[in-house]
Amino acid sequence: MNRFLSHAANRIDAKGRVSVPSVFRSVLSDGGVRELYCFQDFVFPAISVGGPELLDRFERQMAAEDPFSPEANEMSLLVHGGGVFVKLDPEGRLMVTDFIRDFTGILTDVMFVGRGDYFQLWEPQAFVKAQAVAREGRKSRGLRPD
Amino acid sequence: MNRFLSHAANRIDAKGRVSVPSVFRSVLSDGGVRELYCFQDFVFPAISVGGPELLDRFERQMAAEDPFSPEANEMSLLVHGGGVFVKLDPEGRLMVTDFIRDFTGILTDVMFVGRGDYFQLWEPQAFVKAQAVAREGRKSRGLRPD
DNA sequence: CCCAATCCCATTGACGCCCATATGGTCCCA
DNA sequence: TGGGACCATATGGGCGTCAATGGGATTGGG
Numbered sequence: 292m293n294r295f296l297s298h299a300a301n302r303i304d305a306k307g308r309v310s311v312p313s314v315f316r317s318v319l320s321d322g323g324v325r326e327l328y329c330f331q332d333f334v335f336p337a338i339s340v341g342g343p344e345l346l347d348r349f350e351r352q353m354a355a356e357d358p359f360s361p362e363a364n365e366m367s368l369l370v371h372g373g374g375v376f377v378k379l380d381p382e383g384r385l386m387v388t389d390f391i392r393d394f395t396g397i398l399t400d401v402m403f404v405g406r407g408d409y410f411q412l413w414e415p416q417a418f419v420k421a422q423a424v425a426r427e428g429r430k431s432r433g434l435r436p437d
Numbered sequence: 438m439n440r441f442l443s444h445a446a447n448r449i450d451a452k453g454r455v456s457v458p459s460v461f462r463s464v465l466s467d468g469g470v471r472e473l474y475c476f477q478d479f480v481f482p483a484i485s486v487g488g489p490e491l492l493d494r495f496e497r498q499m500a501a502e503d504p505f506s507p508e509a510n511e512m513s514l515l516v517h518g519g520g521v522f523v524k525l526d527p528e529g530r531l532m533v534t535d536f537i538r539d540f541t542g543i544l545t546d547v548m549f550v551g552r553g554d555y556f557q558l559w560e561p562q563a564f565v566k567a568q569a570v571a572r573e574g575r576k577s578r579g580l581r582p583d
Numbered sequence: 584c585c586c587a588a589t590c591c592c593a594t595t596g597a598c599g600c601c602c603a604t605a606t607g608g609t610c611c612c613a
Numbered sequence: 614t615g616g617g618a619c620c621a622t623a624t625g626g627g628c629g630t631c632a633a634t635g636g637g638a639t640t641g642g643g
Contacts, residue, residue: 306598307597307598380599382601386598386599
């Protein structure tokens with residue numbers, strides 16, 4: 292399996308580290324990803340994590356418009372100012388920095404959520420709630436699974 | 438990694454100095470940059486900082502459009518008239534001058550914000566707010582990362 | 584001559600890398 | 614089919630290194 296699927300919660304230790312689930316780590320190593328690009332999601336209070344190609348995609352999109360426009364300036368503020376490269380320690384853990392905590396509300400536990408070609412870090416309760424809301428939204432619109 | 442990414446706040450000491458984050462300093466030294474060029478951002482209350490090639494980029498941009506247009510005139514006023522050179526001390530700190538304080542509202546702490554090929558100095562709260570506004574803007578326009 | 588910017592050195596606290604332990608699941612074999 | 618050895622993952626903690634910060638000393642310009 293080469294995609295990030297399912298979700299799992301892990302505990303943050305006394306030094307502020309948390310283990311990335313093994314299934315996610317294998318997807319990363321299969322893809323030859325050594326350094327992770329993390330950014331603040333544009334919609335949810337979650338940190339999105341994937342390979343450096345995620346950043347490349349954003350930068351291509353910005354390059355397409357006038358680099359001096361206010362819109363591009365705003366976009367860079369989110370993509371560059373809201374993004375960071377991190378690497379895992381030898382045991383496959385990452386530091387839960389204030390960068391992550393402030394944006395997600397994460398305190399003691401991290402919910403890892405697969406999103407296909409990337410995954411996300413959530414505060415566990417917030418994830419459960421957002422999922423419920425999403426489910427309700429689809430139901431009320433009478434949508435069927437595609 | 439050769440780009441300025443993420444954001445981090447550092448404290449100004451009693452002498453008015455502040456440490457440039459280590460990750461930003463490595464990007465600078467990797468690029469062989471010894472002297473920094475600072476100027477006021479066109480949109481936000483932030484000071485942009487980068488190598489001298491930043492100045493070149495703006496001059497190329499100005500050359501590309503009508504040199505007598507109001508935009509080019511404004512740009513020159515800000516870039517040429519509003520820019521200063523600064524250099525770091527042996528520990529990698531810079532002086533927070535009134536030029537920086539007046540334009541940004543910085544008092545006791547400086548938020549360093551990566552912008553790809555340069556970085557910015559913000560008043561911490563102002564940055565958080567500007568980012569939130571930018572995020573809301575994208576959300577309401579229905580834009581997605583990809 | 585004085586103030587302020589710069590340099591140099593010391594401290595401390597955070598983060599990195601390393602190894603140890605626990606826990607739960609799987610496989611093998613009787 | 615049940616028990617036990619084995620293994621992988623998650624987690625805890627020691628320790629060295631480096632970054633961030635504070636303060637004294639020195640220099641140079643006004």
